[in-house]
Amino acid sequence: MIRLSDRDFHKLSEEVYRYAGIHLTLPKKNLLEGRLQKRLTSLGLNSFDEYRKLLSSAAGTEEFVHMIDVVSTNKTDFFREPAHFDFMNRVALPEQVQQKGNKSIQIWCSACSTGEEPYTIAMVLQEAMQRLGMYEYKILATDISTRVLQSAKNAVYPKSKEHDIPSALCHKYLLKSKDPARDLIRFVPEIRQKVEFQRFNLISDELPSNKTFDIIFCRNVLIYFDKPTQEKVVSRLLKRLKPGGYLLIGHSESLFHMNLPVRQIMPATFQKIQQTFENDGKTH
Numbered sequence: 001m002i003r004l005s006d007r008d009f010h011k012l013s014e015e016v017y018r019y020a021g022i023h024l025t026l027p028k029k030n031l032l033e034g035r036l037q038k039r040l041t042s043l044g045l046n047s048f049d050e051y052r053k054l055l056s057s058a059a060g061t062e063e064f065v066h067m068i069d070v071v072s073t074n075k076t077d078f079f080r081e082p083a084h085f086d087f088m089n090r091v092a093l094p095e096q097v098q099q100k101g102n103k104s105i106q107i108w109c110s111a112c113s114t115g116e117e118p119y120t121i122a123m124v125l126q127e128a129m130q131r132l133g134m135y136e137y138k139i140l141a142t143d144i145s146t147r148v149l150q151s152a153k154n155a156v157y158p159k160s161k162e163h164d165i166p167s168a169l170c171h172k173y174l175l176k177s178k179d180p181a182r183d184l185i186r187f188v189p190e191i192r193q194k195v196e197f198q199r200f201n202l203i204s205d206e207l208p209s210n211k212t213f214d215i216i217f218c219r220n221v222l223i224y225f226d227k228p229t230q231e232k233v234v235s236r237l238l239k240r241l242k243p244g245g246y247l248l249i250g251h252s253e254s255l256f257h258m259n260l261p262v263r264q265i266m267p268a269t270f271q272k273i274q275q276t277f278e279n280d281g282k283t284h
């Protein structure tokens with residue numbers, strides 16, 4: 001076992017913070033030490049000091065991808081925090097489609113983990129399509145971790161996860177494994193093709209300037225950032241949200257004391273304020 005000293009832990013956590021905004025506290029030391037063992041061995045390294053040097057070398061950029069894969073926490077579920085999906089059905093989608101005549105809904109799921117969240121959104125939109133008379137919808141699903149993105153693209157899940165999905169939707173949108181010994185489910189192509197996955201670091205990456213969205217999900221990731229980083233990340237996201245569009249954050253997260261052009265609609269649900277002139281601060 002290669003030991004991680006407190007000094008190397010602090011240096012590594014500084015690197016993680018600088019790169020991904022993720023704040024690793026000392027209780028995470030054992031986790032980092034354990035999770036990076038295999039990586040050090042496969043790189044032929046004998047100490048965390050050597051690993052840190054690799055991160056700061058020219059080859060480091062590549063290595064960050066691997067390191068973030070092991071340090072990120074990816075817990076997620078289908079229909080997690082269901083109030084948001086209810087809000088989409090009751091308020092956000094009817095408002096966009098029926099009141100504003102916007103029939104092509106664009107959604108960004110900005111910390112999508114293994115895909116449960118974007119596929120939940122896709123099922124909700126697919127159901128809303130006929131009901132509301134929408135033409136189409138697209139979901140951009142991004143995450144910093146290449147490991148979770150790969151699994152999300154496969155769209156294959158243990159059958160036990162089916163319990164989180166209403167049974168009518170399971171019948172319509174899930175395929176069962178042909179081999180009954182393999183307890184797996186997979187989304188039908190109709191749902192899979194609506195979600196585009198892309199690696200994206202909320203701290204530093206940029207989308208093409210013409211990309212804007214009607215709803216942005218940024219749930220259960222702000223919690224890993226400190227307050228200044230949270231504010232920076234949310235302002236960057238808001239630049240991509242259309243005026244009147246909605247930003248959804250995790251229910252244990254908040255935007256208190258942040259100077260942002262939003263008004264709170266309900267817990268963890270914010271609407272971008274429509275400004276008359278850029279930066280004039282007036283709303284209508």
Ligand SMILES: C[S@@+](CC[C@H](N)C(=O)[O-])C[C@H]1O[C@@H](n2cnc3c(N)ncnc32)[C@H](O)[C@@H]1O
Pocket residue numbers: 019020021022072073074075076077080110111112113114117142143144145148200201202203218219220221224250
């Ligand atoms: C706990 S999961 C939340 C998943 C989902 N949004 C949900 O609420 O169920 C947090 C996700 O944020 C991602 N993440 C962490 N730091 C990030 C960053 N700087 N940029 C983009 N994604 C990040 C992690 O890889 C992880 O998949």
